[in-house]
Amino acid sequence: MKTTDVIVVGAGPVGLMLAGELRLGGVDVVVYDRLPAATGESRALGFNRRAAESLGQRGLLSRLGEFRWGPMGHFGGVRFDLGMLDEDHSGVLGLSQARTEEALGGWLAELGVPVRRGHEVTGLREVPEGVVVSFTGPGGPGEESAAYVVGCDGAGSTVRAMAGIPAPGWEATRGMYTAEITGVTLRPRPIGERLPGGSMVVCTPLGEGRYRVVIHDLALPVRPDPGSLTFAQVADAWRRLTGESIDHAEPQWLWACGNTAALAAEYRRGRVFLAGDAAHEIPPLAAWGLSAGLQDAVNLGWKLAAAVRGRAPEGLLDTYHAERHPVGRELIRNARAASKLYLGEDAMDPVREFMGELLAHRDTAEYVAGIVSGLGVRYDLGKGDHPLLGRRMPPESELTLPDGTRTRVADLLHTGQGLLITTGNPTEHPTRDHTDQVDVITGTWTTDPDPALDTVLVRPDGYVAWTSPGSTDDLTHALDRWFGTGRVPQSADR
Numbered sequence: 001m002k003t004t005d006v007i008v009v010g011a012g013p014v015g016l017m018l019a020g021e022l023r024l025g026g027v028d029v030v031v032y033d034r035l036p037a038a039t040g041e042s043r044a045l046g047f048n049r050r051a052a053e054s055l056g057q058r059g060l061l062s063r064l065g066e067f068r069w070g071p072m073g074h075f076g077g078v079r080f081d082l083g084m085l086d087e088d089h090s091g092v093l094g095l096s097q098a099r100t101e102e103a104l105g106g107w108l109a110e111l112g113v114p115v116r117r118g119h120e121v122t123g124l125r126e127v128p129e130g131v132v133v134s135f136t137g138p139g140g141p142g143e144e145s146a147a148y149v150v151g152c153d154g155a156g157s158t159v160r161a162m163a164g165i166p167a168p169g170w171e172a173t174r175g176m177y178t179a180e181i182t183g184v185t186l187r188p189r190p191i192g193e194r195l196p197g198g199s200m201v202v203c204t205p206l207g208e209g210r211y212r213v214v215i216h217d218l219a220l221p222v223r224p225d226p227g228s229l230t231f232a233q234v235a236d237a238w239r240r241l242t243g244e245s246i247d248h249a250e251p252q253w254l255w256a257c258g259n260t261a262a263l264a265a266e267y268r269r270g271r272v273f274l275a276g277d278a279a280h281e282i283p284p285l286a287a288w289g290l291s292a293g294l295q296d297a298v299n300l301g302w303k304l305a306a307a308v309r310g311r312a313p314e315g316l317l318d319t320y321h322a323e324r325h326p327v328g329r330e331l332i333r334n335a336r337a338a339s340k341l342y343l344g345e346d347a348m349d350p351v352r353e354f355m356g357e358l359l360a361h362r363d364t365a366e367y368v369a370g371i372v373s374g375l376g377v378r379y380d381l382g383k384g385d386h387p388l389l390g391r392r393m394p395p396e397s398e399l400t401l402p403d404g405t406r407t408r409v410a411d412l413l414h415t416g417q418g419l420l421i422t423t424g425n426p427t428e429h430p431t432r433d434h435t436d437q438v439d440v441i442t443g444t445w446t447t448d449p450d451p452a453l454d455t456v457l458v459r460p461d462g463y464v465a466w467t468s469p470g471s472t473d474d475l476t477h478a479l480d481r482w483f484g485t486g487r488v489p490q491s492a493d494r
Contacts, residue, residue, distance in 0.1 A: 004028045005308045007133050007146040009121050009159050011038070013097060014276030014293035015152035016104035016115075018301050020058070023111040024416030025305020025460075030144070031113065032135060034120035034153075038105075041253045042096035043178070044287035045204060045212065046070075050374025051291040052092050053395050054298045057413040057462050063103035067095040074191055075368050076341025078352055080359035085366050087394070089373035094206065097290065124149065124162040124272070131271045147308050150273040150300070152293070155262070157278035163269050169262025169281065170336070174343070175220040176284065177256050179234045181249040182210050192216075198345040201241055210252070216343050217241060224256035259283040259339060261332045267296075267321040275300060280328035282335045285342070291374055292331055296324050302416060302460035306484070311437065313484040323379045334371055379463055382478055386470025388449065392462045399443040406446055409458070412439070418483060419458040437483045457482075 006022050008015045011033035022029040046067065055061050069090040073082045082089050108115060116137065123134030123143075130147045151159025160167060189203040192214075202214035215237045231251040238246050262281040264274050276293030300320045306312035341352060358364045370376020381390040395410035399421065412419055418438040423445065438457075445453070457466035457478055466478035 002144040004030050004146050006304060007032060007149045008152055010152035011115050013100050013104060013290060014297050016101060016108055017294050018150060018152060018275060018297035019113050020107050020111060021297055021301025022305050023113050025302055027305045027308040029113055031115040032119040032121060033117050036118040038101055040098050042098045043255060044097045044290040046092040046095045047287050048091040048291040048372060048374045049089050051294040054294055056410050057395060059414045060103060060107060064095060064099060068093040073369050073372055075372060076338035077192055078341060078355040078359060080365045082369060084362050085369060089369040089375055091373060121158050126270055148271045148304060150275055151278040152276045153278055155277045155281040160264060160274055160278050163272040165264050165266050165269050167262040167264045169260060172222045172258030172260040174218055175222050175224040175258045177215040177234050177237060179254050180210060180212050180252040181246060184246050184249040186211050195241055198343060199241055200343055213238060223258040226256040229254050229256040257284060261336060263328055263332055267325050273300060280332060282332055283339050285335050285338055288331055288335055298461045299324055311484050313481060327377060381465045382471055382473050384471035386467040388464045389467055389470055391464060393458045393464050394449055397449045398446040400446045401443040412441060413462060416460050418460050422455040424454050
């Protein structure tokens with residue numbers, strides 16, 4: 001029986017991102033996917049600011065090619081101006097999911113991570129030393145053992161079902177059709193055009209004569225079968241709602257779904273973990289699910305790698321559920337609320353008008369922008385009163401190193417290591433070796449996240465675990481909590 005450290009099930013963006021994070025952490029990982037090849041379908045056309053920052057922390061944004069940043073925010077179709085905020089909350093627009101998968105696949109190839117397509121998981125059982133996965137593949141049935149398994153295999157997760165993890169949720173109340181088409185010219189409706197009776201159509205130009213059309217209509221089946229959807233059904237619904245004919249268009253792919261929502265009761269059960277849609281099924285809305293899934297991956301990857309290498313402090317793996325499950329729960333609530341605004345009938349107009357007035361105020365806009373962008377996430381990472389504690393370290397913050405070179409925090413995180421950034425003398429800090437998990441960086445802030453900040457401990461996922469001043473626990477406690485006992489490596493000026 002073959003043996004590896006971690007098996008990731010699902011070769012979508014979340015599974016690929018997680019596999020890369022694990023490999024950066026120094027473990028052997030393999031990705032299984034039941035499909036013989038990537039579909040090329042792009043159900044998401046971008047992701048939020050925090051997901052983009054996470055890709056940038058690994059040097060991956062430049063692999064994605066051209067895309068746009070969205071200067072306007074909206075919550076449920078109610079627009080507000082992101083330009084009034086101090087930080088940039090704009091997300092990535094016009095980037096097909098297929099391109100994201102292609103870029104991540106290239107990264108994994110460079111890291112030497114195998115992606116085994118056409119391998120469908122058929123069984124899962126825990127044994128004392130790990131997990132055994134049964135599968136069928138091009139060469140027939142087989143088994144492989146691993147220390148851990150992560151299900152990144154979507155809303156109907158096979159891994160979740162086999163692990164016996166319940167996912168209570170909310171039944172669908174309406175359906176939607178999606179198609180990418182060529183051979184027509186359509187009027188853009190990028191965030192949707194509301195129609196009488198609670199219907200909406202969306203038309204997003206994708207360049208080179210390609211469009212994404214989405215149909216929200218109460219007349220559609222509540223839980224449509226994507227396998228039986230025909231383009232004639234899409235074209236008929238589009239004509240009925242808009243009066244426009246797309247009958248002569250060339251469909252590139254079709255999709256149908258309802259607005260079901262579900263949240264796994266546990267993101268971890270023993271040696272089995274869930275991430276992405278397998279953990280949280282969020283109603284389709286502006287790629288919220290993809291953005292959250294990428295954040296699951298960067299939260300879990302370094303922790304799981306530490307466990308495989310025997311250097312994880314007690315309880316580290318449990319922090320994955322503790323940190324990400326509340327985020328998933330709140331995102332589902334917020335997505336359901338935004339959907340009511342977005343797709344509600346005319347009776348919701350007073351609420352939309354009121355929301356528009358609220359979002360004209362900076363404080364309200366910043367709170368809502370934090371939900372949509374992901375920049376509002378704050379974990380419980382220790383005691384203290386510094387505003388950065390538990391939040392992501394602004395990745396564009398820049399340091400000048402002792403040799404005069406300048407570098408961004410995002411660039412320092414490319415290797416997937418933790419960072420201890422200090423503007424003082426590194427010999428004043430603990431010198432115990434944390435098995436190469438933390439780089440000590442000395443320098444001065446070129447662009448200052450806080451004029452008073454002289455030392456900050458940043459986890460590999462970019463979140464601040466300790467600050468001086470601000471934290472009431474000492475640095476040794478924070479290092480031991482996140483990286484285990486041992487010595488901090490000597491200063492790595494770079």
